[in-house]
Amino acid sequence: MGKTANSPGSGARPDPVRSFNRWKKKHSHRQNKKKQLRKQLKKPEWQVERESISRLMQNYEKINVNEITRFSDFPLSKKTLKGLQEAQYRLVTEIQKQTIGLALQGKDVLGAAKTGSGKTLAFLVPVLEALYRLQWTSTDGLGVLIISPTRELAYQTFEVLRKVGKNHDFSAGLIIGGKDLKHEAERINNINILVCTPGRLLQHMDETVSFHATDLQMLVLDEADRILDMGFADTMNAVIENLPKKRQTLLFSATQTKSVKDLARLSLKNPEYVWVHEKAKYSTPATLEQNYIVCELQQKISVLYSFLRSHLKKKSIVFFSSCKEVQYLYRVFCRLRPGVSILALHGRQQQMRRMEVYNEFVRKRAAVLFATDIAARGLDFPAVNWVLQFDCPEDANTYIHRAGRTARYKEDGEALLILLPSEKAMVQQLLQKKVPVKEIKINPEKLIDVQKKLESILAQDQDLKERAQRCFVSYVRSVYLMKDKEVFDVSKLPIPEYALSLGLAVAPRVRFLQKMQKQPTKELVRSQADKVIEPRAPSLTNDEVEEFRAYFNEKMSILQKGGKRLEGTEHRQDNDTGNEEQEEEEDDEEEMEEKLAKAKGSQAPSLPNTSEAQKIKEVPTQFLDRDEEEEDADFLKVKRHNVFGLDLKDEKTLQPTQCEDNQDEDLYNDPLPLDE
Numbered sequence: 001m002g003k004t005a006n007s008p009g010s011g012a013r014p015d016p017v018r019s020f021n022r023w024k025k026k027h028s029h030r031q032n033k034k035k036q037l038r039k040q041l042k043k044p045e046w047q048v049e050r051e052s053i054s055r056l057m058q059n060y061e062k063i064n065v066n067e068i069t070r071f072s073d074f075p076l077s078k079k080t081l082k083g084l085q086e087a088q089y090r091l092v093t094e095i096q097k098q099t100i101g102l103a104l105q106g107k108d109v110l111g112a113a114k115t116g117s118g119k120t121l122a123f124l125v126p127v128l129e130a131l132y133r134l135q136w137t138s139t140d141g142l143g144v145l146i147i148s149p150t151r152e153l154a155y156q157t158f159e160v161l162r163k164v165g166k167n168h169d170f171s172a173g174l175i176i177g178g179k180d181l182k183h184e185a186e187r188i189n190n191i192n193i194l195v196c197t198p199g200r201l202l203q204h205m206d207e208t209v210s211f212h213a214t215d216l217q218m219l220v221l222d223e224a225d226r227i228l229d230m231g232f233a234d235t236m237n238a239v240i241e242n243l244p245k246k247r248q249t250l251l252f253s254a255t256q257t258k259s260v261k262d263l264a265r266l267s268l269k270n271p272e273y274v275w276v277h278e279k280a281k282y283s284t285p286a287t288l289e290q291n292y293i294v295c296e297l298q299q300k301i302s303v304l305y306s307f308l309r310s311h312l313k314k315k316s317i318v319f320f321s322s323c324k325e326v327q328y329l330y331r332v333f334c335r336l337r338p339g340v341s342i343l344a345l346h347g348r349q350q351q352m353r354r355m356e357v358y359n360e361f362v363r364k365r366a367a368v369l370f371a372t373d374i375a376a377r378g379l380d381f382p383a384v385n386w387v388l389q390f391d392c393p394e395d396a397n398t399y400i401h402r403a404g405r406t407a408r409y410k411e412d413g414e415a416l417l418i419l420l421p422s423e424k425a426m427v428q429q430l431l432q433k434k435v436p437v438k439e440i441k442i443n444p445e446k447l448i449d450v451q452k453k454l455e456s457i458l459a460q461d462q463d464l465k466e467r468a469q470r471c472f473v474s475y476v477r478s479v480y481l482m483k484d485k486e487v488f489d490v491s492k493l494p495i496p497e498y499a500l501s502l503g504l505a506v507a508p509r510v511r512f513l514q515k516m517q518k519q520p521t522k523e524l525v526r527s528q529a530d531k532v533i534e535p536r537a538p539s540l541t542n543d544e545v546e547e548f549r550a551y552f553n554e555k556m557s558i559l560q561k562g563g564k565r566l567e568g569t570e571h572r573q574d575n576d577t578g579n580e581e582q583e584e585e586e587d588d589e590e591e592m593e594e595k596l597a598k599a600k601g602s603q604a605p606s607l608p609n610t611s612e613a614q615k616i617k618e619v620p621t622q623f624l625d626r627d628e629e630e631e632d633a634d635f636l637k638v639k640r641h642n643v644f645g646l647d648l649k650d651e652k653t654l655q656p657t658q659c660e661d662n663q664d665e666d667l668y669n670d671p672l673p674l675d676e
């Protein structure tokens, strides 16, 4: 009999379901075992990282500058490369090519390159790599200190750091003053990369008990020339003394001055000097077109107005020598409605306001920024078409920095310098510094005279009139304080005409001029003698004098409070602008100015023409009361075709001038967030 399928017996087939389950159990057991084994074999993340770090470091010695064209040609961490790529940085600039390798090898570097050549990334990449190499974590404290001369520049560097370093785990912080020291002190110890201004850093070193830089790996001095120009040499010495000797230092500057070399001697050890444009024909970017015009002081405002009217679709920065000039001209230009957005940036604004203006100008496609030299160095505003130097810069280096706000990173740009007939000596100084400037001319027929309009605006606005008076005094004082008497001669200023051009009926009293007039011969003789014997020393712009005063006052108040900064002091400063007028009227201001002038060795300027200064004569003005929307072609008669790019056909529709009424008022007391 045959067997049935269900019949029991030795040849019965096993139940397939049971055997599958058995197999499944065995298989998953084997899989689990394998997984566990793999897990045991897998290295911890830190160890994998350490191995890739040592591979990178082995490649440091093999870096060949001539073979580098991209960031990825350097042995950099994946995290840094990803950050660079995401920010659209791929090819290296010359200064980056020349310095990053040296910095990766641990050398101290003194790097100098033209404005806009990419110095920021030249130090930020090595900064990130230095901490990455050490597998630095937030609990390791301060690893890198980046010192910038101004708050704006520090903020800008901080923003680039955040962008490029976003894949790393380090914490970064911005400490730039203008906010509660205690608040900063609480957070400062959690920062791995600190971007700061010198004064505030020293204040923390002095007053924040818990702040220390014992483990500091790297010090970066950005815009070292500007740090020193601003009178921070002593502060820097004190800061450097507080830092560990065993560290790497990178020092960057757009100009090579003696004081930069002195600072380098103090802070760097056997540095590598990288001066990428040393042999270049010009010290300014090749894509920068540079011209100057010579015009009378009383014409300058009309020239500026005419310029703006013919550049409605452009982005321009206009540099002035003092805050009060910016404050007045900003307001009055808003009233004149040239048809383009106007913004103002100067040292008397609150920090938050300054940041806002900076961001707003960056965002806008067409706008004009009235600024003091606070915006001259290091600030990176994208796509600026024009830099106009309304007032002559104090020296060729300042010119280079101001003009360098345009034509950045391979872009085109144009710079126009306005010189008084008495300031023509500046042209020679620029040529000596390898700055190729050419003279162009104004077309008088196209100059729109705004003096009468200003007069009528001031007649109805007492506040503006007072601002005009302060602007007047401040400008005259800035010329008086200038060190270079070959270029700046207060006696050659057409004082009454200048007052009229601001819309004032009479020239305000300028006490220091009057004092000089009372003791003419002695001063004159001394000034002449000084001209021969006094060595040239760097002078301060009025803006810098004001910054210095603010810094000085702050220091004094700290000293007076026995080293304790009181809430009241902070508050007073936070509401600074509210009391601006009052402050400006303070009697001891002039005294301070004189002290400052003496402190920086300013010689007494030669005398203005007394009779002229007192006589207010009516200057004949031809006010063209024309339609504001009228075209302004060929404003400048030029050696090259149509320098001002006057093509108003597409500019006929006037944009209303946008000015925020309270631009000068510092309404924002909020501190900047300390990003970690």
Ligand SMILES: Nc1ncnc2c1ncn2[C@@H]1O[C@H](COP(=O)(O)OP(=O)(O)OP(=O)(O)O)[C@@H](O)[C@H]1O
Binding pocket: 088, 089, 090, 091, 092, 093, 096, 113, 114, 115, 116, 117, 118, 119, 120, 121, 253, 254, 377, 378, 379, 380, 382, 404, 408, 409
């Ligand atoms: N490798 C790069 N690729 C593309 N753009 C770059 C590169 N490096 C820098 N830039 C851009 O060039 C501009 C100028 O760079 P940066 O501000 O670092 O110049 P700088 O040399 O510090 O100028 P300054 O002396 O005026 O401070 C910036 O807008 C920056 O984003």
